[in-house]
Amino acid sequence: MYTCENCGAGLHYDIKSGKLLCDSCLSTYMVGSIKDASAVEETDEINAKVFHCPQCGGEIVTIDEAAATFCSYCGASAVLESRMTGIKKPKYIIPFKKTKDDCRELYLKHVKSNIFAPKELKAPSYLDRFRGIYIPYWVYDVHIDKDAVFTGDETHRRGDYIIEDSFKMTCHVKGDFSGISYDASSSFDDELCQEIAPYPTNEYRDFDTGYISGFYADVADVDYQLYMRDAADFAVDNTMTEVRSKFTEVDSVDTPDSGFGPVLAPSCGEPKNALFPVWFLSYRNHGRVAYGVVNGLTGKMSTDTPISVAKYLLFSLLLAIPLFFLLNVGLVLTPSAGLVATCVITGIGLITFLVNRSNIKKQETKELDKGYVSVYGKPGKTTHNGFFTGLIFPSIGLLIAIAILVFTPVSDIYYYAANLILIVATGFMLIQLIRQFNILATRPLPQFNKNRGEVDA
Numbered sequence: 001m002y003t004c005e006n007c008g009a010g011l012h013y014d015i016k017s018g019k020l021l022c023d024s025c026l027s028t029y030m031v032g033s034i035k036d037a038s039a040v041e042e043t044d045e046i047n048a049k050v051f052h053c054p055q056c057g058g059e060i061v062t063i064d065e066a067a068a069t070f071c072s073y074c075g076a077s078a079v080l081e082s083r084m085t086g087i088k089k090p091k092y093i094i095p096f097k098k099t100k101d102d103c104r105e106l107y108l109k110h111v112k113s114n115i116f117a118p119k120e121l122k123a124p125s126y127l128d129r130f131r132g133i134y135i136p137y138w139v140y141d142v143h144i145d146k147d148a149v150f151t152g153d154e155t156h157r158r159g160d161y162i163i164e165d166s167f168k169m170t171c172h173v174k175g176d177f178s179g180i181s182y183d184a185s186s187s188f189d190d191e192l193c194q195e196i197a198p199y200p201t202n203e204y205r206d207f208d209t210g211y212i213s214g215f216y217a218d219v220a221d222v223d224y225q226l227y228m229r230d231a232a233d234f235a236v237d238n239t240m241t242e243v244r245s246k247f248t249e250v251d252s253v254d255t256p257d258s259g260f261g262p263v264l265a266p267s268c269g270e271p272k273n274a275l276f277p278v279w280f281l282s283y284r285n286h287g288r289v290a291y292g293v294v295n296g297l298t299g300k301m302s303t304d305t306p307i308s309v310a311k312y313l314l315f316s317l318l319l320a321i322p323l324f325f326l327l328n329v330g331l332v333l334t335p336s337a338g339l340v341a342t343c344v345i346t347g348i349g350l351i352t353f354l355v356n357r358s359n360i361k362k363q364e365t366k367e368l369d370k371g372y373v374s375v376y377g378k379p380g381k382t383t384h385n386g387f388f389t390g391l392i393f394p395s396i397g398l399l400i401a402i403a404i405l406v407f408t409p410v411s412d413i414y415y416y417a418a419n420l421i422l423i424v425a426t427g428f429m430l431i432q433l434i435r436q437f438n439i440l441a442t443r444p445l446p447q448f449n450k451n452r453g454e455v456d457a
């Protein structure tokens, strides 16, 4: 913790001035010009207070004398348990540039544009829960310097002939990639992290504890080797794009082996640990959580906006009334054409249901979140509701309708009966689709249950 040399009160990093500011006498200090009284000299560790959420197991640290009364990861309102610990100093940091007020404004603008958003999302007390958290990242530098042979193909037409040329090209490929970053915290969702990227390297500062004064930080708990291959692949892919652009007259150039393959032989040194600024907001409702995160440097935002079921039902009702009259007035469709129309709607609904189902599975099992899986392993299978009303019932209805359309019975009554069954089934399916939408717009509560082991990753 930093204290004011003038009055002894606590200092915190002030985003607007980029300096350490005293709340009490308004003195300012350049970061790095003042020593942290409690700091251990000449070590690569910082004394910090770790807050542990009793509900989800998420952890954040601070160097201040603060208490944390809610958890940013699961939205629980509980006084988090704390203990002192030493955490390893990162190499770089990007200080916050966007203030809490900037975030509030950005977020409000987004929420107001969504008419189905629950009104709680606009409450000042809720927006006050925006919390500045430094998220740890692994930063990789990849270096490519290699003579490589590429095979190329070229096709051209001369008169009636199509001439295909295949040849080998040898060239020296050189590429330096710095600042390829991946989030090093299992608590911070990889998807959110990608959505608010990038954090440009020219904003990096050498780490100083002063920058995190007044903010929270998450702790790196993902092994640095995890993303090495991805960083190398990224460098190889970009190099190949560059190589291909050099041979514009050639139709195609084969990609050599990616990653640590022998052709381009990318070399990747040990990554550096960096802290990047994120404003974090969580909304907890019915056992699910929705996040709003803002890049603390650029203001790029990613939000899950749940919809209020009451608002949605009201809107649907308002929409259904004119539709109902429209259909009744203009009942010009022949029975078979009417049945075909319902079949198309049901078909689209079924496809949507299946796509949503697969997306929900991806979200719940976190199978795309490499950092999470590396620390906690693959979560078990999740159960999905709505299988009968969302899939089986409308499928049966659809089969009956298709059978009627194929066998073309003489009496219209068959068409009307089949259409009625299909409409009822589709109505049930729509309820499931709204439920799916709400699940996809929010997230399951995080469960960082497994022991994190040592905090100094």
Ligand SMILES: [Zn+2]
Residues within 6 Å of the ligand: 004, 005, 006, 007, 008, 009, 022, 023, 024, 025, 026, 027
């Ligand atoms: Zn002061």
Ligand SMILES: [Zn+2]
Residues within 6 Å of the ligand: 053, 054, 055, 056, 057, 058, 071, 072, 073, 074, 075, 076
């Ligand atoms: Zn929590």
